[in-house]
Amino acid sequence: xxxxxxxxxxPECAPGPSRAQRAAATFSTDxxxxxxxxxAICVALEFGVISxxxxxxxxxxxxxxxxxxxxxxxxxxxxxxxxxxxxSGFLHYGLTHLLFNMLSLYFLGSMLEPAIxxxxxxxxxxxxxxxxxxxxxxxxSPGDVGAGASGAVFGLMAAAIVVLRSRGIDPMASxxxxxxxxxxxxxxxxxxxxxxxxxxxxxxxxxxxxxxFELPRRVRGLPRQAPTLLAAAVGLLAVAGSVAAA
Numbered sequence: 001x002x003x004x005x006x007x008x009x010x011p012e013c014a015p016g017p018s019r020a021q022r023a024a025a026t027f028s029t030d031x032x033x034x035x036x037x038x039x040a041i042c043v044a045l046e047f048g049v050i051s052x053x054x055x056x057x058x059x060x061x062x063x064x065x066x067x068x069x070x071x072x073x074x075x076x077x078x079x080x081x082x083x084x085x086x087x088s089g090f091l092h093y094g095l096t097h098l099l100f101n102m103l104s105l106y107f108l109g110s111m112l113e114p115a116i117x118x119x120x121x122x123x124x125x126x127x128x129x130x131x132x133x134x135x136x137x138x139x140x141s142p143g144d145v146g147a148g149a150s151g152a153v154f155g156l157m158a159a160a161i162v163v164l165r166s167r168g169i170d171p172m173a174s175x176x177x178x179x180x181x182x183x184x185x186x187x188x189x190x191x192x193x194x195x196x197x198x199x200x201x202x203x204x205x206x207x208x209x210x211x212x213f214e215l216p217r218r219v220r221g222l223p224r225q226a227p228t229l230l231a232a233a234v235g236l237l238a239v240a241g242s243v244a245a246a
Contacts, residue, residue: 034118035109038125039102042090042149046098049091057094061147067091072136072146078246085133085242086126091147101149108156116163120212123228127235128155128205134238135200137245151197154183155205162209166217200238208234 049066061067072088092098113121132151140146157180161171171177180202187198208231215227 030114032109032113034122034125035105035113038109038149039105042092042098042102042105045090046092046095055094057096061091061093061145067145067147072133072140073144074137074140074142074246077137077242082239082243085130085239088133088136088147089129089149089152092149093147097148101153104153105149105156108153108160112156112160112163116212120228120231123232123235124155124159124205124208124212125152127208127231127238128152128159128201130235130238130242131155131204131207132194132197132201134242134245135196135198135203136194137196137242138200139196140194146194146197148194148197150194151201151204154180154198154201155208157183158202158206159209162206163213166213204234204238207231 045066049061049064052066053064055061070084070087071091072084076084092101109121112124116124129149129152132155133146135151136146157176160174161176161180164171164174164176184198187193187195211231211234212227215230216222
């Protein structure tokens, strides 16, 4: 590339950044170590399921010991096995299910985690996961075994849109609303997808992000950690709702 001769342009005369550039600049390029750790847990559990007899396609996963012990079941939650609300979010029905969720998690986490910080990102992730489990419990048929990080992924998409809006950036410039809408179409048009988990995660992530990034702007004098703690409380409410619904 030929450098621009000195004097041809001045910084003051340069056009401002486009909406897309502003959207990209909102998300820094710091290493998203929490995202990598979450992906590693999901991949490690997938190897564990396969090594214990699970098939690659996921057809017999519901019968596997790992899914029976850690997948989301209404009966298990009703019996007090609350760990299922979390562990089910790290299990997947085969390599294709895992691949799609991990790719989505990688791209969303690479944008969102550096932008808002690891602690707040982790809170949003787990609130979305717990809210997704709540939605799954609400709409899941008895005997079904729920699994997947989709609820958390939907929550991250919603949270990213909230973060962009809170920083004065049109979310449409990022393309996130389009991808969210496309994923919602898939949610309602493809069989064997947990509609409750997707919608629950979406609502949980949006609510957690609104509490973190919009509440401080509207309520002056809040303690610094209050919005994060209130967002975490949304996850606790989702746990309580799951127990009540089971």
